[in-house]
Amino acid sequence: MADRYLRLTGTAPGRFLTRRLGLPQPAPLRxxxxxxxxxxxxxxxxxxxxxxxxxxxxxxxxxxxxxxxxxxxxxxxxxxxxxxxxxxxxxxxxxxxxxxxxxxxxxxxxxxxxxxxxxxxxxxxxxxxxxxxxxxxxxxxxxxxxxxxxxxxxxxxxxxxxxxxxxxxxxxGPAPGQPPPGDRRRTALVTGAARGIGEAVAAALARDGAHVVCLDVPSAGDALGAVAARLGGTALALDITAADAGERIAAAVAGLGRGHDSGLGGGLDVLVHNAGITRDRRLSRMDGDRWDAVLEVNLGSVLRTTGHLLAAGALNDHGRIVATASIAGIAGNAGQTNYAASKAGIIGFVRALAADEALRERGVTVNAVAPGFIETDMTAAVPLFIREAGRRLNSLGQGGLPVDVAETVAWLASPASGGISGQVVRVCGQSLLGA
Ligand SMILES: NC(=O)c1ccc[n+]([C@@H]2O[C@H](COP(=O)([O-])OP(=O)(O)OC[C@H]3O[C@@H](n4cnc5c(N)ncnc54)[C@H](O)[C@@H]3O)[C@@H](O)[C@H]2O)c1
Known part of the structure; x- marks a missing residue:
């Protein structure tokens, strides 16, 4: 998973050699x-x-x-x-x-x-x-x-x-309505929080003062429990595709508000849809199950749980919804018709929900992050040469880290970001894909 080339160009002999060969010179990022x-x-x-x-x-x-x-x-x-x-x-x-x-x-x-x-x-x-x-x-x-x-x-x-x-x-744009009250601790939910980008998002939101409900599949229970414990948050072992996922999230969040001295209001202030999967195949070889699984985790469950949480009044005024798209959803990607469709769907969802007048009046914002090549288990599974190309084919000449996406989510989720809605912000080092 480590970017050995970036390490090589960080040494004097490595820099000398790669310069002589005319190879890219990615700079270490601050x-x-x-x-x-x-x-x-x-x-x-x-x-x-x-x-x-x-x-x-x-x-x-x-x-x-x-x-x-x-x-x-x-x-x-x-x-x-x-x-x-x-x-x-x-x-x-x-x-x-x-x-x-x-x-x-x-x-x-x-x-x-x-x-x-x-x-x-x-x-x-x-x-x-x-x-x-x-x-x-x-x-x-x-x-x-x-x-x-x-x-x-x-x-x-x-x-x-x-x-x-x-x-x-x-x-x-202008931030609508009153600023959110500062005397109550905010509650955030992050799906797919047991590892990778979701874990980093949960950590950034906890750093910024939120109580984070960390959701992931039951089979990731140990890792999930460890993340939630480290961040002083709450673990919620739940498959986001479950028909009753929205109800169970709402119940878990309401339960937090009933806790003695919790300082939590019992509603959600930040909802981060991060859980996602890939099942790559060229379309002619992709069976229906691969198609369904990706569309269901990456898009169907996002629509269903958001719909439920909004209908149940579980999202507080001045709430922040951040969903995870991908540059594949902007530019398309070989072998990813299912994945790119699901991620483009996220962009459609975010833009349409951000335009909802009732939500705007309540000061709720809805945005998407679209990561490029980020160093996680998901991209570690990509074949070597495609992985190397993914890392280099952007203006910064390297892959991003989960924390880069997490900081972008934390900015969009901030109480001060009430003027930003309906945006799709790529975290991709200015990838050549979809640039
Ligand atoms: N890594 C990248 O380069 C990259 C690029 C673009 C977009 N993304 C998107 O970012 C998000 C996170 O990616 P990552 O690289 O951290 O992936 P990852 O595979 O490392 O982590 C994804 C997490 O989601 C969880 N998850 C999967 N299905 C779930 C379900 N049904 N219910 C609950 N949790 C579930 C997994 O258990 C895992 O913990 C995904 O939406 C992915 O599509 C990643």
Whole structure:
């Protein structure tokens, strides 16, 4: 499972050899830790067209910028795009390793043609810059609606937590309604939490203060119990495809609220649909059981349990629903007609539910993460050469870690992320698949 090539290029002889052979040079990514929670270096904020301030060029020159945030919301016609060049051209080569470029724009819309063209142009710009900027740096476009509250999004994108997110376009709107109360501990449910990405998601949500109900199949009981115990959460051994899964989740969560001094309200604040399986075969060799199993775990159960929990009133106001898609659901993937269909279905589900007026009024948000190649047991089972290709065919030249998806989920699940809904955020190092 370990990425031996990344380790090799992390040594001086390995770097020398692979450079001579013209092989990719993935940079070690700076990830979040409690000891080093921020990027190293200052953040520069500019309005498009504004030149970067002069900095002394001497042995005592200051640390390179860790990030540049460029406000391009005012660009209303294609000629105005030159301002983006003016501001960023002198800066990107000197940005710190694992540095960030975040461009702020607006929704292209369909009214003013010149504005629409210019604002859409920013997407091409950002996605291209991400492909070549190198050294573990990332580039994103954040589209702000009028009255948007982008703080949680900028906090995430300008931190080491977004290490494996690049080339993304994220829309942020105003956060509706009142902010959630801060005096009660939040309750989260994570499906497929016994290992891999789900375990990392549960850990990130627990770190951020939630009581986490960790759900997985009964056969994963020991691992599940260990994860829940480590995080001070609750284990729920349950097959998510069971007809009564929704009822049993609702009952387990209600039971938590009745616990003495639990500080929990008895409803769910965060619902993370993470459990997923693959049963790959080319379509001509795929029997119906493989098709059904994947569609049922990855999509059918998500719709059924969400429907039940909403109907039962088990999701609190300002609740957060995050479902797990995949870049296969965006780009398709050989041998994965069943899997890609299920993951594309997740995207359809998320967009439709996010548009539900009643949920919006209650401040509920619904989003998807779409992981690319993440180092887990699921991808360890992929044949060697396909695995190596999956690791390298992205702008960061390496696979992601479960924690990269987990941090993205934690950002979307945050009480401060009320303005983000209906988004599909890829955690794929800007994979060439579906880019
Ligand atoms: N690893 C990747 O590269 C990658 C890429 C894209 C998407 N994803 C998605 O991320 C999610 C997690 O993937 P992972 O790599 O951690 O997988 P994994 O196989 O390591 O873990 C999946 C977990 O889900 C649980 N699960 C499976 N069926 C279940 C069911 N019926 N009821 C309850 N739990 C069930 C498993 O027991 C396991 O603990 C999945 O939805 C997967 O499709 C993963």
């Amino acid at each position: 990830r979040w830790s409690a000891e080093r929670p921020s990027l190293d270096g200052p953040v520069l904020r500019l309005t498009a067209g504004e030149p970067a301030p002069d900095r002394p060029d001497s042995p005592h020159s200051p640390a390179p910028y860790a990030a540049v945030v460029l406000d391009a919301t005012g660009i209303a016609e294609p000629a105005g795009l030159r301002a983006v060049h003016t501001s960023l051209h002198p800066l990107t080569a000197g940005l710190a390793p694992s540095g960030r470029v975040v461009v702020l724009g607006t929704r292209p819309g369909d009214g003013d043609l010149h504005r629409a063209a210019a604002q859409q142009a920013l997407e091409g710009f950002v996605r291209s810059l991400g492909k070549k900027i190198g050294r573990g740096r990332t580039v994103q476009l954040v589209r702000l609606a009028p009255g948007a509250a982008p703080d949680s999004t900028l906090d995430f994108l300008l931190s080491p937590k977004s290490a494996y997110v690049s080339g993304q376009v994220i829309e942020v």
